Amino acid sequence: VADVLVVDDTPEIALTVGDLLAMEGHTVRVAYDGKAGLAALDERLPELVVLDIEMPVLDGPGMAARMLNDDRGRECIPIVLVSGFVDLAAVARRLGTPYSVPKPSTPETLLDTVNRALTERTAPHPPQELR
Amino acid sequence: VSSEYARLLRWLWAALSAMLLGLAGLIAFLHVAVADIGQMNRLIAEDTAPSVVALQGMSVGLSRLQSALRESLSLSADLAALRARIAEERRAFAENTETWLSLPIDPGEGELMNEAKRDTERLDDLSRRILAMTPATPPATREAFRRELDVTASDLEEVILRGAKINTDIAYSATEVVDRVGRRLLPTAVAIGAGSVVLAALALTAAYRVSRTEAALAERRALQQKNAELEAFSGRVAHDVLSPLMTVSLAVGLAEQRLTTPGDERYHGMLVRAGTSLQRVRQVVSDLLEFARAAGPPLAAETEDTGPGVPPEDRERIFDPFVRASASGPGLGLGLATVKRLAESHGGHVGLRSPARSGHGALFWVTLPAPSSP
Numbered sequence: 001v002a003d004v005l006v007v008d009d010t011p012e013i014a015l016t017v018g019d020l021l022a023m024e025g026h027t028v029r030v031a032y033d034g035k036a037g038l039a040a041l042d043e044r045l046p047e048l049v050v051l052d053i054e055m056p057v058l059d060g061p062g063m064a065a066r067m068l069n070d071d072r073g074r075e076c077i078p079i080v081l082v083s084g085f086v087d088l089a090a091v092a093r094r095l096g097t098p099y100s101v102p103k104p105s106t107p108e109t110l111l112d113t114v115n116r117a118l119t120e121r122t123a124p125h126p127p128q129e130l131r
Numbered sequence: 132v133s134s135e136y137a138r139l140l141r142w143l144w145a146a147l148s149a150m151l152l153g154l155a156g157l158i159a160f161l162h163v164a165v166a167d168i169g170q171m172n173r174l175i176a177e178d179t180a181p182s183v184v185a186l187q188g189m190s191v192g193l194s195r196l197q198s199a200l201r202e203s204l205s206l207s208a209d210l211a212a213l214r215a216r217i218a219e220e221r222r223a224f225a226e227n228t229e230t231w232l233s234l235p236i237d238p239g240e241g242e243l244m245n246e247a248k249r250d251t252e253r254l255d256d257l258s259r260r261i262l263a264m265t266p267a268t269p270p271a272t273r274e275a276f277r278r279e280l281d282v283t284a285s286d287l288e289e290v291i292l293r294g295a296k297i298n299t300d301i302a303y304s305a306t307e308v309v310d311r312v313g314r315r316l317l318p319t320a321v322a323i324g325a326g327s328v329v330l331a332a333l334a335l336t337a338a339y340r341v342s343r344t345e346a347a348l349a350e351r352r353a354l355q356q357k358n359a360e361l362e363a364f365s366g367r368v369a370h371d372v373l374s375p376l377m378t379v380s381l382a383v384g385l386a387e388q389r390l391t392t393p394g395d396e397r398y399h400g401m402l403v404r405a406g407t408s409l410q411r412v413r414q415v416v417s418d419l420l421e422f423a424r425a426a427g428p429p430l431a432a433e434t435e436d437t438g439p440g441v442p443p444e445d446r447e448r449i450f451d452p453f454v455r456a457s458a459s460g461p462g463l464g465l466g467l468a469t470v471k472r473l474a475e476s477h478g479g480h481v482g483l484r485s486p487a488r489s490g491h492g493a494l495f496w497v498t499l500p501a502p503s504s505p
Contacts, residue, residue, distance in 0.1 A: 016378045020385060054370065084373035086366040086420060103373050104380035104409055107388065 002118050003027045003044070007037035007063065008052040008082070013103075017050060017082065020107055021114065034058025038066060045073050048117055053083035053091055064095050064124060078117040079124050082110070096125040136348070139341045146334035150327050157323040164312045171305040178235045179302040185231040186295045190288065192224035196254070197284040203261050204273050204280075214262055221258070224251075231294065237301055243294050250287040257283055358424075361477060365423035368469060369416045380409050422497075423473075435494035441485040450481060470497060 004026045008014035011032065018028040029046070031037040035058045037049070049067075053060040060081065067074040081092050084103035092100040099117045101110050199220055203213045228251065232244055261276055387402040415434075422432055441449055448454045452468040471481045479499035486492060 010374060010378075012378045013374065016381050020381055023385075082377070084370045084377070086369050102413075104376035104413065106406065107381050107384040110381070 001025045001027070002048055003029075003046040004048045004050060004114070005029050005031065005037060005040050005046040006050045007031045007034065007040075007055070007060070008050075009033055009055040010052075013052070017110065020110065021050075024111060034060060034063030034066075037063050041067070041074055041077075046077065047121075048080065048114065049077055050080045050082055050114065053081060053085045053088070061091060061095060064097075068124060068126070076121075076123045078121055080113055080117050094126065096127060098122055136341065136344045139337050139344060143334055143337035143341060146330045146337060150330040150334065153323050153327050153330065157320060157327075160319055160323075161316070164316050167312050168309050171309045174305050175302050178237065179298040179305070182231055182234050182237075182298040183295055183302075185227045185234070186291050186298070188227035189224060189231065190291045190295075192220055192227055193284060193287055193291065196220040196224055196258075197280065200258060200261055200280050201277070203264070204277050206266070206273075210262060210264070217258060217262065221255070237297055239297055240294065243290055243297070247287065247290045247294070250283060250290060253283050254287060357477065361423050361473070364473065365420055368473075369420050372416055373413065376409055376412060380406070383409065431496065431498045433494055433496040435492055437492040440491060441483060441493045446483065446485065449483065467495070470495075474499065 004021050006014050006018045006021070006028060007030075008017065009032050014030045014032060018030045022028045029040050031040045033055045037051070038058070040046075041049075051060045051064065058066075060083070064079055067077065067079075069075075078099060079095065079097045081088060081095070081097060081100040082103060082105075083091070083100075085091060088100050088102055092098075098120075099113050099122075101113050196217065199213055199217045202208055203210060203217070228247065231247075236244070257276065257279055261280075264273070264276075383402050383405045387399065387406065390399050390402065445454070450467045450471040453464040454468075455464040467481070474481045474497050477499050479497060481495065481497050483496070484494045
C-alpha cells in the first residue's frame with residue numbers, strides 16, 4: 001500500500017490508471033498537468049509519481065526537471081513514465097528513470113512496473129551531460 | 132560531400148586567380164613589347180633614316196662641289212659662271228649638313244659632326260682661295276690647290292661615310308631588337324593564352340561541379356527536412372492514436388482478470404480477442420512509423436484483411452474524410468483520409484483492391500517516391 005500521484009492530461013486515462021491503482025489498495029491522487037502535479041507534491045510527498053509525457057501548461061519532463069531541481073525530498077520520488085510518445089525509451093533515458101510503460105498496455109504490465117518501482121525506489125538520475 | 136565541395140571551390144578560385152595573373156602578365160608583356168617596338172620605330176623613322184638621307188645628300192653635294200672646283204682650276208675656266216654654280220652647290224651642301232646636325236645625336240656622331248664642320252671650313256677656305264685666282268696664278272699653285280682639294284674632299288667624304296655607317300648600324304640593331312621582341316611576342320602570347328584557356332576550362336569544370344554539388348546538397352537538405360516532417364507528423368499521429376487506447380487496454384485487461392463466474396468462457400474469449408486487437412493496433416502503428424522512417428529506395432507497402440471488404444459504390448469515396456464503408460463498425464472515418472494525405476503530401480499514392488488476393492476482405496496499398504527523385 002503506497003501513496004501514488006497520477007499525472008495525465010487525458011482524464012479518462014488518469015482516472016482509469018488511478019482506479020486500477022486504488023483497486024490494488026494504493027492511495028491515489030490525480031493531476032491533469034505538470035503544474036497541478038507540482039502543486040499536489042507541495043501538498044504532500046507521495047511515494048511514487050506516474051507521469052505522462054505530453055501535457056499542456058507543463059509537460060512530464062518539465063515537471064520531473066523541477067522535481068529534481070532542489071533537495072526538498074521531491075528528487076527522491078521514483079517516476080513511472082506512461083506515454084504513447086514514440087520515443088518513450090529516449091525520454092526515460094534522458095530523465096534517468098528505469099521505469100516506463102508504453103500506451104496502450106495491459107494492467108499487468110502497468111502494475112508490474114509500479115510494484116517494481118515501489119520496491120526498488122530508484123529515483124530519476126539524469127546522465128551527467130544532460131543535466 | 133562538404134569536403135569535396137570545399138575542394139572544388141579551392142580549385143575554382145585557384146584556376147581563376149592563375150588565369151587572371153596570366154592575363155595580367157600577358158598585358159604587361161604586350162605593353163612593354165609594344166613600347167620597345169615603338170621606340171625602335173621612332174629611332175629609325177625620326178633619326179637614322181633622315182640622317183642617312185641627309186648624309187647621302189651631303190655626299191652628292193660634295194662631289195658636285197668638288198667637280199665645280201676642279202673645273203675652276205683649269206686655265207680656260209669661266210670663273211664668273213663657276214662662282215655662281217659653286218655658291219649654289221655650297222648652299223645645297225650646307226642645307227643637307229644643317230638637316231643632319233639638327234637630328235638627334237647618336238653615340239659617336241657628335242665627334243664626327245665637329246670633324247665635318249672643320250673639314251667644311253677647310254673646304255670653304257680652299258674655295259675662296261681658288262675663286263680668288265687670276266689668269267696669272269702659276270700652274271704649280273693650281274696643282275697644290277688640286278691636291279689640297281682632293282685631300283679635303285676625301286676627308287669630308289670619309290666623315291660622311293662614317294656618319295652613314297653609324298646610322299645604318301643603329302637602324303640595323305633597332306630592326307634586330309624589333310625582330311627579337313616580335314619573335315618572343317607570339318610564343319609568349321600563345322603560351323599564356325593557351326594556359327588561360329586551360330585554366331578557364333578547369334574553372335568552368337569546377338564551377339559546374341560546384342553547382343551540381345550545390346544542387347545535390349539542396350536536394351538532400353530538402354529531402355531530410357521532408358523526412359523529418361514526415362517523422363514528426365507520424366509520431367504525432369501514432370501518439371494520438373495509441374494514447375486513448377490505454378483506457379481500453381486497462382479496462383479490457385481488468386475485466387478479463389475479474390471475470391471469474393463459471394460459464395463465462397464466451398465473454399472471456401471476447402475480452403481476450405479485444406486485448407489481441409489492441410496489440411494489433413500497436414503493431415500496425417509501429418509498422419507505419421517504421422515505414423515513415425524508412426529512406427532510400429522507392430517505398431511500397433500493402434496490407435490486407437479478411438473483413439467484409441469495400442463495396443464497389445464506396446471505393447471512390449473511401450479515402451475522403453468522415454466517409455466510412457457502410458458495413459464497418461464504429462470510427463470517425465479519418466484513418467484512410469490521414470493515410471492518403473500523408474502519402475500525397477510526399478508525392479505518393481494510395482489505393483485499394485477489394486476483394487483482396489485471398490478472395491475476400493480488402494487490400495490497401497501505399498507508394499512513396501524514391502528519396503532521390505524530386
